[in-house]
Amino acid sequence: MHTIVLEKIKEYYLELLPFNKVLGIGIDHLDYDSCEAIVSFPMAPELVGNPVAGILHGGVTASVIDLTGGLSALISCAKFHEGSSPEVIAQKLTASATIDMRVDYLRPGKGRSFQCKSRIIRAGSRIVVSKIDLVNEQEVRIATGTATYLIG
Amino acid sequence: MHTIVLEKIKEYYLELLPFNKVLGIGIDHLDYDSCEAIVSFPMAPELVGNPVAGILHGGVTASVIDLTGGLSALISCAKFHEGSSPEVIAQKLTASATIDMRVDYLRPGKGRSFQCKSRIIRAGSRIVVSKIDLVNEQEVRIATGTATYLIG
Amino acid sequence: MHTIVLEKIKEYYLELLPFNKVLGIGIDHLDYDSCEAIVSFPMAPELVGNPVAGILHGGVTASVIDLTGGLSALISCAKFHEGSSPEVIAQKLTASATIDMRVDYLRPGKGRSFQCKSRIIRAGSRIVVSKIDLVNEQEVRIATGTATYLIG
């Protein structure tokens, strides 16, 4: 059952959200019990924000931090509605939304590929807060963020 | 002279930053004296983040808030180096970067087109803080943000 | 009736919250319809955070921004429960809490007295977001903040 929910969330993110395709993200891992989420994407010419330095656009960084934290929030949401019908859970998932987010840009976004990891630091029935880190393929932390989500 | 600097900033943003093209942004207005910046972009299928509601992806919102606030920071940077050679100013501009940003998602990102306005609330020789608002074509405020920039 | 609710909120803040007495705050104005709140306090030796410059401690600034934004949130909460018994409203008020807050320190906290003004930028049944400004007696803006509240 948990696997079905995680597959639904994955499908929703990868198939139905056009901007996630623009970013080129894949989902490496979703954990039902801990609500951890890991997303990755390769560097691509259209994601560049500083042509001189060849680094990631700050908007790409912010986007991936928001969507990875959102995956943790969706898992948390699904857990709160565990036992509900798939239709109810699907409705709750699409009704969830980011309230606010802080992004700290720690180092220039250099790299060939990037991984973004999220974990939950507050899990409520209505409010979920995620802590998110973006690293490159050498595990250098490029950015970190905290985001607050309203759960459907 | 001021016009030349503003044209350089515009060219840099619109021609040289690939991700800005993905977002489809245009620059409506840059004001040298006040450092205000206005950016706009039309809704597009690839910018959608919630297919059920047909609203803007939160990452698009965050991206446009960051880049519009960055325009205000760049103008402020150019003013601080007023009188320097174009080469020096160009170098300062590419050396500027976002330190951190907060985004508040106030209402669902519905609309046919969007406008993002930034003004400066702290103007230092090294640190600039911008306050940014995103509205749709009906002047409904969708999101607001505050971003801190390090100036080259 | 509205006056009674506002008086209750005032009494709660000024009589029952010990740390508000430490800060020396008074409530200048609460508006039921707009949810605006205005708080003021005089400079005092124990509020200093930089003895060389004689300026406000950053924690005082953050405290007053949080509590003033909280007043707007409480009025909003009371409005949502309009018509409920005073007991229910009182219970809702004490169940409300800050979720997260950003403070931007714009200028050194110099002044003989300070005023803090809050207005609501998102008013939901569960989530309220306030925008808050702190100025000194010469209307110089010292700090600004955005805070998200969970409503009881």
Added chain:
Amino acid sequence: MHTIVLEKIKEYYLELLPFNKVLGIGIDHLDYDSCEAIVSFPMAPELVGNPVAGILHGGVTASVIDLTGGLSALISCAKFHEGSSPEVIAQKLTASATIDMRVDYLRPGKGRSFQCKSRIIRAGSRIVVSKIDLVNEQEVRIATGTATYLIG
């Protein structure tokens, strides 16, 4: 030499900043190499922000997060000016200031005593970013924060 600098920072915080005395803080640990700082304080009647629940005022939480993160920033500042005269270092320390801060209130501030720990996540010559956690005597995390400092 390092010990002298840390003692100077301690003295400055504990003797010269009146609001730190109001909060009742002590400094448990400062580490020169890692820039880690640990501060603690006991619950006290005047620090209460919700008389029903008997919990910490949100402003106290924000204050301690700001000042603990500031200690990490001051150590980082002192390291950057290593070798300078004590007078120069003292001048740099008092010229440092918080630029902005985010606080996430994760759980009600219940406890008999509290400890606040800060570490640096960005160490620049001008900008330092600290990550700060507040826990009670049972190691329950009550709040977390991220703060950006301008270094003298």
